[in-house]
Amino acid sequence: MPTPTYGWNLGNTLEPPNGEGYWGPAASEAIIDAVADSGFNTIRLPVAWDSHADQSTFQIDPAWMARVKEVVDWCYARDFYVLLNIHWDDGWFERNITDTVDPTINAKMQSYWTQIATAFAGYDNHLLFAGANEPECHTPEEWATLRTYYNTFISAVRATGGNNTNRWLVVQGPNTNWEYSDQLITSMPEDSTPGRLALEIHHYTPFPFALMEEDAEWGNMSYFWGQDYHHPTRTDRNATFDEEDDVDAMFQLMADRFISQGYPVIVGEFAARKRTDQADLTGDDLKLHLASRTYFHKYVVDSANSHGLKPIYWDIHGLMFDWETGALVDQDNARALTGGAALPPPGGGGIIPNGVYKITARHSGKALEVAGLGKENGSNVQQWGYWWGESQRWVVRHLGNNEYSIIGAQSGKALDVSGWGTDNGTNVHAWTYGGGANQRWIISETSDGYYRLSPSHASDKCLDVNGVSSQDGANAHIWAFGWGANQQWKFEAP
Known part of the structure; x- marks a missing residue:
């Protein structure tokens, strides 16, 4: 498989159902150049297709196909690996996985992927296709349905010929969750080309640190992650699970279950919230949180790569880059995500950052x-x-x-x-x-x-x-x- 060691998502850009630019600035060549200059070698492009298609014929708008190709070409010009998917898009696909196959959904998968694959048939193996984003799948029966849709995706791509005959294709585990993937995937989808199928999971754990937006009755947000980054007195804000050893164990399980069987595993999204909006997180505590966040990102990248998984960080406009100008606005995070050092714990007495x-x-x-x-x-x-x-x-x-x-x-x-x-x-x-x-x-x-x-x-x-x-x-x-x-x-x- 290609070797995407440091990956980045063009998030909230090509996938809004209302159109590009609705959730933030449109994609620009400047942002692609800036990502390359920062040390990333892989870009995941989340893309909406259903909202750009005629709902009677399932034909994709040619202007939209041309726009997506333009962004892919910018990535190719900087020698990126590119992971092109069908994303959320109002959940037409991923929120409708039941215990039976829906003929309309299956027909859309057949039509959309035939058109996408035809448009990109001449692109080499720097381009990978991913069948979905985060399909909601919780039972063996739902996995059987999802697997059928994936078989449609794979066969549609392969039938277009050209470089699509041996292009790497990526399918998403149930809920893109490592536990569901381990429990429900008893057999991978079928592919006429051996050795060209990969699995995708996402990593947003522990939830209180990575995604949680406000305290709840069942628990509080975590501000500090990593054994060396725990707060000495605000222990209620320290992560208490899914820290270093657990990350290693998760990725080792994926390596044992899938990589060992010839199916590479991509961590298609991972990220932790930057909690600069919390009134009780200021001064040295804020510095500790920000350092902890860089350490979390670095640890996920390093652990994934050491276990053979391929990590791709989730980013949106203004967090690490300015989409319009390409300006790098969070150098500490970019360094940690591309093989450099995380910020050390403030006041730790060390002079070399981890x-x-x-x-x-x-x-x-x-x-x-x-x-x-x-x-x-x-x-x-x-x-x-x-x-x-x-x-x-x-x-x-x-x-x-x-x-x-x-x-x-x-x-x-x-x-x-x-x-x-x-x-x-x-x-x-x-x-x-x-x-x-x-x-x-x-x-x-x-x-x-x-x-x-x-x-x-x-x-x-x-x-x-x-x-x-x-x-x-x-x-x-x-x-x-x-x-x-x-x-x-x-x-x-x-």
Whole structure:
């Protein structure tokens, strides 16, 4: 499947039933350019089709088809992967999933997807088709009906030929929910082209943090998500479920159930509300909420990618970009969503924000990496010219008191001082993280954006490149700090 690692939704733009521009500015080439410049490589285009079609013949307005093609072409010009769907559109499809197939709905699916596929038959596999958005489906009988509609969608696309013969097609799980998908999907829809069918889910959990708009009798909104981002006194506003471990478990289940069977999984929407409208969320509490939100988004992206899922963030005009000018209005969020760092918890005592980094030596400009893409305990750590490798990406997490864990993104192992050694020249390698002081690193600024990394169990020592070598493969170990350029490191977005 194509590799959409950092995805973005053109939300509330092409899908209003009343027409484009009704819920905000129309799409512009400037916004597409800005999204590309911010580091995203995938755009999901939610589109209304039923409200632009003759309800007697089910023929789509040619002017509307041309407009959608124009936006797709803007995306193609910036080398995006594009996920084009049939969206909500007053719920004509997704709110009418019953235990029996409706001939009119089925006919519309046949007609609309035949026309869409014909119009885009010449586009390559950067373009994916998604059959629906969020179909309301709760029972095995309703899933059987939904699966029939999906079979119609798939067969209509394949019948148009051209690149549609092997185009990736995406079907949505029941309610685009991971639990319903796990429980109800006993068999995927039929496709005459093997290995070109993917599943879509959405991720808006925990609901009190992600979507809830006001307190209710059954519970309150959550302002703070993530173990390091909980408020010390406003505990009623801390998320209490669906935090890091639960996100990992959800995505692992999807990987086990579907990816392992050859069906890629797309997280077609995810987002958390930016609660700048709450009267009781001001000052440092607001800063903590905003930092927590960037961390939530980053965690979902990183966890999805690490489990093989493809994440696509839900955005609308004015939240992260200005649709008309293309101006980036929330740089912190954009950075967190495209492989950079989340904002650290305010007042946490750390000087490096939580995030994924390449770590480069001052004397050589070369990156710290796990040698040979090793994943075993004891895999060596060295410097090497940066080649954008996963073994050169490090997940840095503040543990408090300016101590950090540094975990290899590819290996999942921690930067570790071998055997808790304290002597000059003790080797540094990768090892399963257990929270030991030889795996906790104190980060101290030296100068000009460079830092010293000292293991907590031997704070007079630091991470050092052997012999001040500038060669690829030069070993990383610890040595008494002497302000050498081979003992100073820079943290940069990979």
